[in-house]
Amino acid sequence: MIQLDYSEMFLIKDFFKNMDDTVILSCLQGHMGRAWTDNKTTPGGALIQTGDFCFLAGDVSSIGFKDIIRHMPVLTGLKEALVITDNKYTAELLISVHADVEKISRYAIKKNTAGFPVEKLRAFVQNLPDDFSISPITEEWYDDVVKEPWSKDFVSNFQSKEDFFKKGIGRIVIYKDKVVSGASSYTVYDDGIEIEIVTNQNYRRLGLARAAGAALLLACIEKDLYPSWDAANMSSVKLAEQLGYEYSHTYDTYVVRG
Numbered sequence: 001m002i003q004l005d006y007s008e009m010f011l012i013k014d015f016f017k018n019m020d021d022t023v024i025l026s027c028l029q030g031h032m033g034r035a036w037t038d039n040k041t042t043p044g045g046a047l048i049q050t051g052d053f054c055f056l057a058g059d060v061s062s063i064g065f066k067d068i069i070r071h072m073p074v075l076t077g078l079k080e081a082l083v084i085t086d087n088k089y090t091a092e093l094l095i096s097v098h099a100d101v102e103k104i105s106r107y108a109i110k111k112n113t114a115g116f117p118v119e120k121l122r123a124f125v126q127n128l129p130d131d132f133s134i135s136p137i138t139e140e141w142y143d144d145v146v147k148e149p150w151s152k153d154f155v156s157n158f159q160s161k162e163d164f165f166k167k168g169i170g171r172i173v174i175y176k177d178k179v180v181s182g183a184s185s186y187t188v189y190d191d192g193i194e195i196e197i198v199t200n201q202n203y204r205r206l207g208l209a210r211a212a213g214a215a216l217l218l219a220c221i222e223k224d225l226y227p228s229w230d231a232a233n234m235s236s237v238k239l240a241e242q243l244g245y246e247y248s249h250t251y252d253t254y255v256v257r258g
Contacts, residue, residue: 001071002037006030012037012046015057019086022228023050025189031167032157032187036075038064049076050187051157054256056085060093070097073258083254091254100257107231108248109240116217116244124214124243128173129206134215137170137184144179145172153196154184169193169223171215173208181208183216192226197239213243 004011009028012035016024027033033050037043045058045065054076058065069090072081085091095101125134137145137154142161145151154172158164170184180203186196195216199209220227229245231237237247 001068001075002040003075004035004037004040008040009035011040011043012048012057015043015046016048016055019055019057019084021055021084021230022189022192022194023053023187024048024055026050026187026194029190031189032159034076036068038062038068044068047072047075049078049081051153052078052080052082054078054081054083056083056090056094057087058090060087060089066093066097069094073098073256078256079258081256081258083256084251085254091252094254094256098256098258102255102257104253104255105250106253107234107237107250109229109231109237110246110248111226111228112245116221118218118221121214121218121243124207124211125218127207128211131175132180132206132208132211133174134211135172135174136219137164137168137172137182139165141172141174141179145170145182148179148200150198150200151179151182153186153198154182157187169216169219169225171212171219173199173203173212175203181212183209183212192228193220194228194230197236209239210242213239217243 027048035048037046044062047068048055145154154170155164167188168185172179172182181199183197185193187194197209197213217227229240
């Protein structure tokens, strides 16, 4: 298998032309993530990995593409990968090759082309419970965010702290000098970000995720970045709808444990 440099992404971009996911763009545009193919001259397929997500596309009759699928856990180093493909035959091949594969549903959210409800978002931010406050992810808070398992993905896909502050954006909720919730750029691409929202399990059902998400959306609007949203569950869909998004459809994702 051949790992590609960002300057070589043109070799595989056509494999992913029918897959509408900003996490793919993050890699193809050279911002973050990794990609592999079997052959630079006549590639049979490709694998893109960014964070916990892997995207497969190629010719299922190609020996090289089959090898990519077979070696995916070793290539990525992921113990549990969320694998997405737009081809049912690729999915069938994935299931036949790997012993521990679980099919789950994720929920696509439509791109908001009408504009977000700015005043409503501001109200969500202002209506935090007493003693809670919202802050950008600053140098002061970065180390606290990255050391906690529940919040590390706010920044973990960036190469370094410096890389995050150069490319990323995030808002966190603080309570008694402790980070308890937040919304951040899980990944970035040319024109926007993919949102990650998480709340510490001890502080849920207080409206913190909604406030953090609203604050992040307002920051993105100010910077002319589009905040893309993809939901792992219906709770995430409902939160997205409160912030001005619209549900699109359900799609299959494959959890591959290596």
